[in-house]
Amino acid sequence: MFGKGLVKGLEITWKEFWSPKTVIQYPEAQNPIPERFHGRFVLDTDKCIVCGMCANACPNKVISLKKQKVGTKQFLTNYVMNIQYCMFCGLCVETCPKDALHFSKVINMNQYFYNNIPLVLVQREAPAEQVEQEKPAAKPTPQLKADALAPTAESEVAASKASDKEGE
Template identity: 50%
Template sequence: MFGKGLLKGLSITIKRLYGPNLTEYYPEVKPILPSRTRSSMVLEPEKCISCGLCVNACPNQVIILTSEKDDKNKKVLQTYNMNMGRCLLCGLCTEACPTKALKLCQVYENAVYHREELLWDMMARSKQAKISSGKVE
């Protein structure tokens, strides 16, 4: 009875020992993620119409946006902040956005040392992404 379980465990160990290596060399080699991976958020502020549907759709009240009316009496986005420490990455805000200004993306390196770093200014992040990709306006 006890010998059978021991032999089975040893056989699994030996198969893993001489089998293929399953180690990923993460910092040097980035993993290929499936297309449906939800890891981060991206905002395109020029598309945003400040309707507030994303704010209402969020179950954890992660999004805080402010807007002002311009001379044509049209809402203009002023600030767009997200508390990513509370975000579930459920995608309800992206589904509610009528202009598809808010999207889920595959940027997965979001680890930080301090909780305050999880308060994202999405306007600044979108400008920084444009600069790093070479799409400076």
């Protein structure tokens, strides 16, 4: 009979009308974030051995780090992620040999100003007994033209320091 399907459809709609709501009103309520969620990065500076493997694993050359030699050990002075180019694939976290870099559950990484976008995880001075300064570990390879076009992380950090921090 023509129209039987329509009636069946209406029946289902009627049943669904009385079923519990599945939509969550976001800012007031939020779904639980799973353990493996790819959120904002966190670096455990005590564990980090400044090997630069995370920077090499990144497909988009998002990570740039600077180090200085203090005594016999390498000291991490700068760790900046150009987060606007990050795909959140997790290859950096996976390659970290000391499990120093990991994801947190922070989802809100919005910024008001472009200069504030780079995620500065470490920015500090090396202790006084430094001997010599080394070149940056993650030097961008010349074959990537996208790198040349993108402003370097350091310059952006310098700019962000000078600019308004309202967005944070």
